[in-house]
Amino acid sequence: MSQQEIVLEDENKEIKPPPYGLLVWATGNKSRPLARKLMEKLPDKQTQKRGLLVDDHLRLLGTDGIYAVGDATATKYAPTAQVAAQQGKYLASVFAALAPQEAANKAHSNSNADDNKKSSSQQPKLTNRSTTRTKDL
Numbered sequence: 610m611s612q613q614e615i616v617l618e619d620e621n622k623e624i625k626p627p628p629y630g631l632l633v634w635a636t637g638n639k640s641r642p643l644a645r646k647l648m649e650k651l652p653d654k655q656t657q658k659r660g661l662l663v664d665d666h667l668r669l670l671g672t673d674g675i676y677a678v679g680d681a682t683a684t685k686y687a688p689t690a691q692v693a694a695q696q697g698k699y700l701a702s703v704f705a706a707l708a709p710q711e712a713a714n715k716a717h718s719n720s721n722a723d724d725n726k727k728s729s730s731q732q733p734k735l736t737n738r739s740t741t742r743t744k745d746l
């Protein structure tokens with residue numbers, strides 16, 4: 610479809626551009642390849658060809674830590690720019706709220722890793738000390 614013409618292919622694969630003045634689009638849109646691939650990978654949970662299924666918090670059903678918004682999803686809301694924009698704002702606020710927690714978790718796991726490193730680097734020293742002690746005896 611362009612501003613000048615609509616190109617239609619009939620059942621015989623023949624291209625017929627009909628004349629038109631006003632276009633009312635009522636055919637819907639197909640899911641994008643990325644969404645279709647996700648559906649294929651999660652056949653038990655992603656059962657709606659119209660779009661990705663998410664819960665009320667926009668979390669992709671069947672996954673952990675994947676979110677989907679807008680036209681990529683199949684929800685009770687109309688696939689409009691207003692809905693996509695509102696969902697985008699909502700997710701931004703969720704991520705902003707999660708960020709400090711994520712940072713704290715990361716810092717905690719880093720400090721655990723440091724502790725593990727320290728204790729493993731202390732291991733040879735202990736052995737050395739015990740060797741020294743053994744020698745001293």
Ligand SMILES: Cc1cc2nc3c(=O)[nH]c(=O)nc-3n(C[C@H](O)[C@H](O)[C@H](O)COP(=O)(O)OP(=O)(O)OC[C@H]3O[C@@H](n4cnc5c(N)ncnc54)[C@H](O)[C@@H]3O)c2cc1C
Nearest residue numbers: 634638641642643678679680681688689690691692693694
């Ligand atoms: C002809 C038409 C008229 C419309 N008129 C209106 C209207 O008047 N009012 C209204 O509210 N809504 C209207 N809509 C609907 C509106 O355009 C959509 O609901 C809205 O754009 C959805 O936003 P989105 O961010 O979910 O998806 P999109 O706007 O489609 O954005 C998705 C983006 O992801 C990108 N993308 C896709 N795959 C990948 C990938 N693998 N990697 C990286 N990027 C990728 C795409 O290139 C695209 O930029 C209209 C739609 C059409 C088709």
